[in-house]
Amino acid sequence: MGPGTTVAVANQKGGVGKTTVAVNLAAGMARRGRRVLLVDLDIQGSATSILVPNAVEHPIDVARCLLEKVSLADAVVPTTQPGLDLAPAGERMALVDLHLASVLGRERVLERALRDARLKPYDLVVLDTAPYLGLLTLNAIVASHHVLVPVSCEYLPMLGLKLLRDTLENVREQVGTDTTVLGYVLTMVDRRERITEEVEALLRQTFGERMFPHGIRVNTHHKASPSHHQTIFDYEGKGGKGREDFELLCDELERRLEAAGRRLPPRMPSISPAPIEPS
Ligand SMILES: Nc1ncnc2c1ncn2[C@@H]1O[C@H](COP(=O)(O)OP(=O)(O)O)[C@@H](O)[C@H]1O
Ligand SMILES: [Mg+2]
Known part of the structure; x- marks a missing residue:
């Protein structure tokens, strides 16, 4: 028994906006009153360093969960965004692929790490993935209900997308999962x-x-906000175009999840961080 819906943000091409989409989509959904867990599966740990920079010191990280078969629930740390928690990457992430290669059921290690009653309260799990199609990314695909694919507006995106599509098809056939592509999102428009x-x-x-009807426009705030350890919702004021793009992305994600029969709790109005009452 694990969390509600799991969505992997994947494209084996680097620098297409995966981390930007994963972080801000997760934050946007949390602002709507959903409980969201972002799992950082990138060896570079970008999402971790944006959201919880000191999480690298956390004794249990995603790498350890995958290397030592520890539940992901043990890796969870809170972020400054209410409703959004993080499972931080960790330094040994780069070893995971090599290690998994010799593990029995190596494509399902992450899926197992997510199967924990303590993760059940999460309505949505967002996986940020690495820029290659290794075992780590395969684990992300297998563990997910859906894959969301950011595509940047550059020459020749099709070759890589075909490879990703073929990989997904192979995973479905050979591992026997029913992961589907929820959609393609244009970035840096x-x-x-x-x-x-x-x-x-x-x-x-x-x-x-x-294709998602709206893309994410090119916006220097997406470059600047990570160094301030902020999501676009913290970094931009009300009416900012980055916020606007991510609100539309959240709208469409909700629509598509619902159409796919995934249940999300009713949406709450956008919340500004409320003080936490002492219990
Ligand atoms: N819409 C955008 N406009 C401008 N810069 C962006 C946008 N999306 C991402 N970036 C920047 O481009 C770089 C790569 O984005 P990132 O999300 O890290 O991609 P990936 O995770 O696919 O490698 C980062 O410096 C990021 O801040
Ligand atoms: Mg990234």
Whole structure:
């Protein structure tokens, strides 16, 4: 027995906006009153250093959970965003792939680590993944109900996306999971660049309805907020365009999860961090 819905943010290409999407989507959903757990599965630990920079000192991290078969519930640390917790990456993350290679049932280690009654209160688990299709990322796909694929507006995104799609297909057939692609999200959208239109047209032609209707616009705040250890909701004021983009992304995520028969508790109005009452 584990958490509600698990969504992996994946694309084996680096620098396409996975971590930015994972962190701000998780924060946006938590602001709507959902209990969210972000699991950092990237060897670089970017999401961890954005949300809880001192979590590298946490004795139990995701790497340890996967290497020593410890429950992910033991790795959970709170973030400054109410409703959002983090399972931090950890320094030994780079060893995980090598270690998993010799483990029996190696594609399902993360799935097992998530199967814990203590994780049941989470409505949504978001997995931030590494920029390659190794065992760590395969574990993320196997452990997820859905995959969300950020695609940046650059030349030739199709080759990588085809590889990702084939991998997913293989995982479904060979490991026997029913993970589906929830959608493709355009990132770093710059309407002044012709390439944006070209990439968007190509993706819509290939993926049709699977494309999210709104992308994430290019925005220097997405570059700046991580160094302040803030989500876009903390960094931008009300009406900021990064916030706006992520509210629309959350709306669409909710719509698609609902259409896929995934239950989320009713949405609450956007909350500003409330003081925690002593119990
Ligand atoms: N919409 C955006 N506009 C501007 N910069 C962005 C945007 N999304 C991401 N970035 C920046 O691009 C870089 C790569 O993004 P990141 O989310 O870390 O990608 P990934 O996790 O796929 O490697 C980071 O410096 C990030 O701050
Ligand atoms: Mg990343």
